[in-house]
Amino acid sequence: MAIRERLSGNEAVALAIKQINPDVMPAFPITPSTEIPQYVANYIANGQMDTEFIPVESEHSSMSATVGASAAGARALTATSSCGMALMWEELYVAASNRLPLALTLVNRALSGPININCDHSDSMGARDSGWLQIYAENNQEAYDNMIQAFRISEHKDVLLPIMICQDGFITSHAVENIELLEDDVVKAFVGEYQPEHYLLNPEEPMAVGPYAVSNYYMETKMGQRTAMNHARQVILDVAEEFAAISGRHYGFFEEYHLEDADYAVLIIGSAAGTCKDAVDALRANGKKVGLLKLRVFRPFPAVEIAAALAHCKSVAIMDRSDSFSGNGGPLGAEVSQALYNARSNVLSVNYIYGLGGRDIRVEDFEDIYSRLETIAETGTVVDQYDYIGLRK
Amino acid sequence: MSQTVEIRWHGRGGQGAKTAALLLADVAFKTGMYVQGFPEYGPERMGAPITAYNRISDTPIRVHSNIYTPQYVAVVDETLLEAVDVTAGLRTDGAIVVNTTKSKSDILPHLRGYNGKVYTIDAKKISMATLGKYYPNSPMLAAMVAITKVMEPESFLREMELSFQHKFAKKPEVIHGNMEALKMTFKEVQ
Amino acid sequence: MAITDISNITESSRWQDITTGNQIYGPGTSVAFQTGEWRTQTPVWNADKCKQCLLCVPVCPDSSIPVKNCERTDFDYDHCKGCGICAKVCPFDSITMKEGQ
Numbered sequence: 001m002a003i004r005e006r007l008s009g010n011e012a013v014a015l016a017i018k019q020i021n022p023d024v025m026p027a028f029p030i031t032p033s034t035e036i037p038q039y040v041a042n043y044i045a046n047g048q049m050d051t052e053f054i055p056v057e058s059e060h061s062s063m064s065a066t067v068g069a070s071a072a073g074a075r076a077l078t079a080t081s082s083c084g085m086a087l088m089w090e091e092l093y094v095a096a097s098n099r100l101p102l103a104l105t106l107v108n109r110a111l112s113g114p115i116n117i118n119c120d121h122s123d124s125m126g127a128r129d130s131g132w133l134q135i136y137a138e139n140n141q142e143a144y145d146n147m148i149q150a151f152r153i154s155e156h157k158d159v160l161l162p163i164m165i166c167q168d169g170f171i172t173s174h175a176v177e178n179i180e181l182l183e184d185d186v187v188k189a190f191v192g193e194y195q196p197e198h199y200l201l202n203p204e205e206p207m208a209v210g211p212y213a214v215s216n217y218y219m220e221t222k223m224g225q226r227t228a229m230n231h232a233r234q235v236i237l238d239v240a241e242e243f244a245a246i247s248g249r250h251y252g253f254f255e256e257y258h259l260e261d262a263d264y265a266v267l268i269i270g271s272a273a274g275t276c277k278d279a280v281d282a283l284r285a286n287g288k289k290v291g292l293l294k295l296r297v298f299r300p301f302p303a304v305e306i307a308a309a310l311a312h313c314k315s316v317a318i319m320d321r322s323d324s325f326s327g328n329g330g331p332l333g334a335e336v337s338q339a340l341y342n343a344r345s346n347v348l349s350v351n352y353i354y355g356l357g358g359r360d361i362r363v364e365d366f367e368d369i370y371s372r373l374e375t376i377a378e379t380g381t382v383v384d385q386y387d388y389i390g391l392r393k
Numbered sequence: 394m395s396q397t398v399e400i401r402w403h404g405r406g407g408q409g410a411k412t413a414a415l416l417l418a419d420v421a422f423k424t425g426m427y428v429q430g431f432p433e434y435g436p437e438r439m440g441a442p443i444t445a446y447n448r449i450s451d452t453p454i455r456v457h458s459n460i461y462t463p464q465y466v467a468v469v470d471e472t473l474l475e476a477v478d479v480t481a482g483l484r485t486d487g488a489i490v491v492n493t494t495k496s497k498s499d500i501l502p503h504l505r506g507y508n509g510k511v512y513t514i515d516a517k518k519i520s521m522a523t524l525g526k527y528y529p530n531s532p533m534l535a536a537m538v539a540i541t542k543v544m545e546p547e548s549f550l551r552e553m554e555l556s557f558q559h560k561f562a563k564k565p566e567v568i569h570g571n572m573e574a575l576k577m578t579f580k581e582v583q
Numbered sequence: 584m585a586i587t588d589i590s591n592i593t594e595s596s597r598w599q600d601i602t603t604g605n606q607i608y609g610p611g612t613s614v615a616f617q618t619g620e621w622r623t624q625t626p627v628w629n630a631d632k633c634k635q636c637l638l639c640v641p642v643c644p645d646s647s648i649p650v651k652n653c654e655r656t657d658f659d660y661d662h663c664k665g666c667g668i669c670a671k672v673c674p675f676d677s678i679t680m681k682e683g684q
Contacts, residue, residue, distance in 0.1 A: 006422040032434070099604030118434065139457075160603060171457050175431035176418045178453070198608055205586065206610035213605055220598035221605055274455035358434075362458040 002247075003181040009140040009172035012179055013079075013105050013165070014039030016147035018049050019187035022103075023074035023194070026054035026065035030084035031117045032169040033107035037079055059084040063091035063104075070100040071209045073199025075151060077102055081169060082109035085123045089130075095162040096131030096225060098210050101154035102162050104132075105147060108270070108321075109169040110357040118358020119169040121269065122322035124298075125331045131225050133163040133232055134299040138255075138273045141179050142296075143167040145249055148187055152239045155194060158231040164299075168271040170358065186246055229300045236297055253302035255294040256309060258284060262291025264373035265310055267336060268319040269295045272354070272361050279366035290370045301335055307343030314377035315348040317369050319389075321355045329353070329386040350382050354389035365389055397450035398543055399460045403479050404469035407439040409530040413469065414445035416534050416556075417543075421449045423552045424544045429454050442477050449543045465541050468492060469516075469529050474500070480507040490536050490582070492516040492529055497583070512540055514582045523573040531571050535578035546579055589615055614662075618645065622665035624680045628657055632677035639669035639678065 007015065014036050017025070027037035043049045052074075056062045062078045069076035080088065085106060095102055106124055110116040124134060133154060137143035146165045154163040167173055182190075198207055213221055233253075240251040255273075258280050259265060266276050273294035283290045293309055293316075295302075310316050318337070320330025328334065333351030340347055352369065354361050369389070376382050400417070404410025411432040418430030429448040446460045464487035468479050471493040483489060488510035491500050497513050504511065516532035524531075538549045553575055557568045586608040592601065602608070633655070640648045640655055647663035649656045670678040 006418060006428060097604060098606070139455075168457075170431075170434045174434065175429055175457070176415055177429050178422065178427050198606060205608055208607040208612075209604070211605050211607060216594040217601060217605065220596065220601045223598040224601060224603065271457040274457045278456045360459050362461065363456060 003183065005179050005181050006176050007140055007144075007179050008035070008174050008176050009137070009143045009167045010035035010107065010174065011039060012140040012144040013147050013167070014043070015181065016144050016187070017051075017077070017105070018043045019182070019184050020075075020148065020151065020191050021049045021188075022051050022077055022151075024052045024054065024066070024069035024076040025078060026056050026062045026069070026076075027078050028056050028059050028062045028080070028084065030059070030081050032109055032119075032173045033079045033081040033084070033105070035173070036105055036107070059087040060091065063088035063095065066102050066104075067091055067095050067098070067100055070095070070102040071098065071199070072201045073196050075155075075194040077104065077150075079105045079107070081107045082111055082117075082123045085127060086111060089127075092127055092130040092132060092162075094210065097221065099160040099225070099228065100162060101151065101160050103147075103150045103154060104162065104164045106164050106166045107169045107173045108166055114357075116357040117169070119171050119271075120321045120356045120358070121166075122356075124164060124166050125320075125322040125324075127164070128299060128331055131161065131229070132299060133159075133161055133229070133236075133297075135163065135165055135236075135297055136269045136295065137165075137167040137172065138271055138294060139172055140167075140175070140177050141249070142251075143172060144179060144181070145243065145247065145251065146296075148182070148190065149239050149243050149251075151191055151194065152242075153232060153235050155196075156232075156235045156239075157197070159228050159235050161225070161228050161232065166270075171271040180247075180249075182247060190243070190246055232300050233302070236300075251296060253295070253297045253305055254309070255292075255296065257292040257294065259291035259293055259309060259313075261289060261312075263289040263314045263377065264370050265291045265293055265313045265316040266319060266366065266369060266373075267293045267295060267306070267310070267316055267332070269298065269332065270321060272319070272321070275361060275363055276366045279363045279370065282363065283367060283370055288370065288374075290373075295332070298332075301339075303335065303339035303342065306336060307339045307345050310340065310347050311343070311345060313347050315350070315373040317373055318349055318351045319369075320351060320353050323353050323356065333386070348376050348380070348382055350376060350385055350387075352387050352389050356388075359390050361390060397448050397452075397454065398465070398541055399463045400447040400449070400465045400467065400537065400541065401460050401463040401483075402445040402447070402467045402469065403473050403477055404443055404445070405439075405473065406441045406443050408469050409528070410443055410467070410469045411445045413467070413530050413534050413537075414447050416530070417447050417537060418449070419556065420534075420538075420549055420552045421447075421543055423556075424548050426450065426543070427452060427454050433459060442473055449541075463487065465490070465537065467533055467537050469533055471495070471500070474503040478505065480504050483507060483509065485509040488512060488540050490514060490533070490540050492533055492536075494518070512536065512582055514578060516578075519574050519577045519581060523577060524567070524570040531574040532578040535575040536582045539579050539582050550575060587612060617661045618664050619659075619661045620684075622660075622663060622684055624665040624667060624682060625660070625684055626658055626663065626665065626667065626670055626678050627681055628655075629677045629679070630657075632675050634675055634677075636674065638672050638674065642668050642672050644668065
């Protein structure tokens with residue numbers, strides 16, 4: 001039976017890691033993810049789990065050690081945020097191209113500069129093309145649930161890709177909220193034992209990992225990665241279905257909240273989706289046909305599914321918690337717009353940037369966004385494309 | 394829509410306003426409520442003004458923004474009255490609780506015209522009398538429970554005793570003092 | 584035995600036939616990869632002049648000087664790339680470089 005608890009997002013993920021009891025966790029502290037390895041180290045010291053914890057001297061090393069452990073045949077993961085992930089840059093790509101099913105629990109934080117410790121998505125969005133699976137959470141519950149599903153997805157033989165489990169820095173990582181936990185043995189049975197087909201510590205089969213690939217092999221290798229990413233679509237849905245059977249909580253590529261008959265939609269990732277839901281409820285009470293699409297899986301990107309879910313809407317606000325500085329909005333805006341274009345969608349779309357460096361976004365902000373969407377639909381023109389929400393002007 | 398109680402805490406780094414907010418979330422959770430307890434984070438600096446928040450509700454809480462129109466405000470350090478606009482957005486049907494040695498009439502002029510209910514509690518006096526040291530946390534927590542009525546004082550005291558027994562398993566001698574601080578607060582808050 | 588038969592992975596292989604993450608399963612697959620054809624100069628060993636000092640053996644970057652019973656034998660021309668380091672270190676002029684294969 002579900003265990004009623006109250007935990008911060010960091011505690012929730014650390015607890016999921018305890019229940020998974022992976023083989024190896026190398027880590028280096030950085031705000032706001034520091035608590036995760038801290039809790040895990042405590043669990044290990046208390047004899048509650050037997051993961052090999054490796055304190056390393058940098059994030060370059062933590063990801064290198066995770067890559068090494070995974071290649072050796074271990075179920076391995078690490079945690080980081082922001083500039084810590086930036087220092088892992090090289091290894092992120094190495095993990096993906098070597099097809100190592102390791103995990104990174106990322107607590108999203110703005111990148112420097114200006115130096116800032118608060119939430120935005122510029123760290124993980126910057127790594128969107130590194131070949132990692134990326135799954136985002138609205139709250140502590142989803143961060144916990146996603147962590148428990150992580151290895152089942154990444155280790156699937158059709159996938160074999162590293163997975164990033166993201167949650168919003170401070171907003172969920174440090175907020176204590178109610179949560180329903182699963183029993184240890186239920187998680188253990190769900191996650192299962194990791195049995196890699198090939199691994200470096202197998203004396204029966206010496207092997208080489210990460211050989212040089214000249215031009216004649218490089219693109220073929222990348223096609224393998226892309227294909228694995230496509231395979232992950234079905235695996236993510238299958239694992240979610242199995243997870244629903246043990247938890248009663250249902251997950252897909254995204255959550256649709258009053259979207260079915262909505263004229264005006266907001267598309268968003270992460271904790272602000274919860275705030276948006278309150279705005280949807282308030283506006284629905286006044287007869288406004290508003291809805292929300294909360295994207296959970298960003299990699300692989302469910303382009304076709306998003307376009308289909310938005311097809312009946314008059315206008316949509318694509319909300320980015322990072323700017324790409326392309327002069328053409330943020331990464332989510334670019335990819336959703338592409339999806340809508342390829343589907344020959346008639347939905348008018350606007351791409352707003354919000355919440356950079358922890359800038360708060362309130363229910364009232366979403367109410368204002370929905371009212372802008374109404375105007376856009378009525379006039380047929382999009383003004384303030386790429387607007388910054390909550391900016392002092 | 395459900396009734397959600399929103400509380401904002403003002404303190405100084407190191408005084409435990411964040412801890413008090415988390416404790417309140419904790420004890421409200423134990424009485425069956427849905428809770429949120431979260432600090433507004435910046436670089437951590439001892440003595441700098443900090444803000445923490447609580448939402449307590451009988452239905453799941455989804456909103457993840459800060460609290461701008463709280464029903465209740467707790468001021469853990471009276472010197473903040475000058476530095477911070479502690480009554481900003483505070484609903485007039487709500488209340489503010491100030492930890493101070495001063496009287497209510499001395500505090501009122503510092504509240505920028507706030508015309509809702511004002512309560513004071515001398516957490517220092519209570520803490521010194523019951524614990525022999527100045528920990529404003531426990532009295533402030535009890536004061537907020539007394540004022541907000543988010544739970545019955547009896548169930549609050551019962552849950553706090555259990556949590557102290559757990560927290561101070563290795564120094565049970567301080568449990569009694571902490572419990573006395575809570576009980577004394579219920580009598581003293583005015 | 585190697586599971587990965589690298590002779591089946593060539594520059595004309597389709598992407599579907601490349602191993603996952605380019606991983607190579609099994610040891611010593613470099614033996615099957617004959618780098619000898621890259622050679623433009625070829626070392627020639629004069630066994631009569633050779634004192635079996637074995638100075639040439641450890642400096643060979645391609646492990647192409649086989650040693651049996653503590654004595655070197657003739658070059659492994661399947662893998663020797665003809666770099667000429669062996670000829671340079673030989674104190675007895677027992678290795679000379681000739682043009683071509």
